[in-house]
Amino acid sequence: xxxxxxxxxxNIMNRFLIFLVLIIFISPIQAxxxxxxxxxxxISQAKKTxxxxxxxxxxxxxxxxxxxxxxxxxxxxxYKMSVELAKKALNQAKMAIEQYNKxxxxxxxxxxxxxxxxxxxxxxxxxxxxxxxxxxxx
Numbered sequence: 001x002x003x004x005x006x007x008x009x010x011n012i013m014n015r016f017l018i019f020l021v022l023i024i025f026i027s028p029i030q031a032x033x034x035x036x037x038x039x040x041x042x043i044s045q046a047k048k049t050x051x052x053x054x055x056x057x058x059x060x061x062x063x064x065x066x067x068x069x070x071x072x073x074x075x076x077x078x079y080k081m082s083v084e085l086a087k088k089a090l091n092q093a094k095m096a097i098e099q100y101n102k103x104x105x106x107x108x109x110x111x112x113x114x115x116x117x118x119x120x121x122x123x124x125x126x127x128x129x130x131x132x133x134x135x136x137x138x
Contacts, residue, residue, distance in 0.1 A: 039079045042086035043070050049093035058100040063092045 046067050053059040070085035 036074075036077075036079055039070075039074045039082040039086065042083050042090060043067065043074060046070070046086045046089040046093060049090055049097070053093050053096040053100070056097065056100045058096050060092050060096045063089050063096070066092065 046063075050059060050063050050067060053063070066085050066089040070082045070089060073079075073082035073085060
């Protein structure tokens with residue numbers, strides 16, 4: 001019985017060693033997917049998602065700057081940096097959309113700021129006239 005187990009153990013060890021060698025040599029090839037095409041893909045995804053955030057009037061401040069930096073790195077053929085920046089911009093745009101979806105039912109004061117420009121002069125003139133009467137009465 002012992003004679004049957006020894007070749008089986010050797011066979012498993014050999015397979016395991018071959019598997020390890022393959023993983024060691026294949027993983028760097030798979031890890032370096034920062035190519036020109038992946039850079040273009042991430043930049044276009046980031047732009048598309050950022051436009052959605054803009055339409056919702058909830059875009060974050062730095063997202064467009066990060067997209068421009070990613071495009072600049074892409075044009076300089078620094079694809080690793082380009083992919084990194086584009087992923088960051090894509091994440092920010094997705095988070096802006098998520099933030100909008102979570103807060104869309106809450107009151108947002110600055111969303112209607114243009115309507116306050118129309119109402120504000122009427123309110124201020126009424127307040128000033130009321131204040132002038134109350135000061136004269138004293």
